[in-house]
Structures are given as C-alpha cells and as structure tokens.
Amino acid sequence: MRQIPFIGLLFHFLLLPISSQAAEPIVPRLSAAHAELTDYGFPVGLLPIEVTAYAINATSGDFYVDLSGSCRITLPPDNYLAAYSKRIKGRIVHGRIAELDGIRVRAFFRWWSLTGIRASGENLVFEVGSVTAKYPSKNFDESPACGGLRSSS
Numbered sequence: 031m032r033q034i035p036f037i038g039l040l041f042h043f044l045l046l047p048i049s050s051q052a053a054e055p056i057v058p059r060l061s062a063a064h065a066e067l068t069d070y071g072f073p074v075g076l077l078p079i080e081v082t083a084y085a086i087n088a089t090s091g092d093f094y095v096d097l098s099g100s101c102r103i104t105l106p107p108d109n110y111l112a113a114y115s116k117r118i119k120g121r122i123v124h125g126r127i128a129e130l131d132g133i134r135v136r137a138f139f140r141w142w143s144l145t146g147i148r149a150s151g152e153n154l155v156f157e158v159g160s161v162t163a164k165y166p167s168k169n170f171d172e173s174p175a176c177g178g179l180r181s182s183s
C-alpha cells in the first residue's frame with residue numbers, strides 16, 4: 031500500500047502533458063491549394079482541410095488536388111452529401127472550374143458527378159453536365175473536415 035501515492039504521483043506527471051495538450055484549440059491549417067482557390071475567386075470551403083498535395087499548370091490551368099483519402103462531407107445549406115475522391119482534377123481559370131473530376135453529390139437517390147463550378151457574383155454555380163444549382167458563396171467560407179466519414183472508394 032505504500033506504493034500507491036508514488037504511482038499516483040507518477041500518473042499525475044504522465045497525464046499532465048497530455049491533458050494540457052488536449053486543451054490546445056485545434057486550428058485547421060489550410061494548404062497552399064486553399065490559398066490558390068481564393069486567388070482564382072473561389073471560397074476555401076470547396077476543399078476539405080485534408081489536402082496532402084496539389085499541382086497546377088499556370089498556363090493551362092490543369093490541376094490536381096490530393097486528399098489524405100476519399101471522404102464524404104455534408105454540404106451546406108441543404109445538407110447534400112458530397113463524396114470527394116482521393117484525387118480531384120480539373121481545369122481552373124479565374125471564376126471557373128471545368129472538366130472537374132472527383133467530386134460527386136448525392137441527390138434524388140443517386141450520385142451525380144460535378145463537372146464544373148462557376149463563381150457568379152455572391153453565388154457559386156455548381157454544374158452537373160448542363161444542369162446547374164446556385165448557392166451563396168458564403169456557405170463555403172470554411173473548409174470542412176472529412177472527419178471520420180472516410181469511404182473506402
């Protein structure tokens with residue numbers, strides 16, 4: 031029984047750094063790809079925070095963005111479920127992303143591939159082929175976290 035206070039003290043010291051670390055606020059650090067998005071006139075919230083790599087050809091606008099894995103995110107304001115592939119590709123010019131590949135949205139009981147996104151004043155216009163849906167850009171001011179909702183595809 032004499033050892034209990036010592037063990038208690040040991041645990042106290044072991045746990046102290048962990049608990050003070052846990053108290054640190056988690057501030058998501060946005061990648062260079064997010065900064066590039068804003069340079070092209072888009073809000074950062076189009077990309078989840080888990081960007082691991084990206085490359086862009088400044089001449090053609092061809093780009094890819096790699097995430098740490100494929101993931102699913104609920105998009106504001108109508109809570110559409112979006113599925114991001116591990117690699118997202120497309121062609122970007124100011125205010126317009128075309129030939130998009132790697133983002134799908136769930137609606138009307140099936141998945142639709144987003145083919146393009148346009149910035150139009152205060153709005154973003156999402157394109158699925160010739161079908162479009164308009165949402166205020168301010169809904170995408172924050173970069174969402176993939177969280178634990180990773181899918182295996």
Ligand SMILES: *[C@@H]1O[C@H](CO)[C@@H](O)[C@H](O)[C@H]1NC(C)=O
Pocket residue numbers: 087088089090091
């Ligand atoms: C970038 O795009 C231009 C125009 O399409 C092309 O000529 C050039 O080879 C590309 N550069 C790279 C590194 O792919």
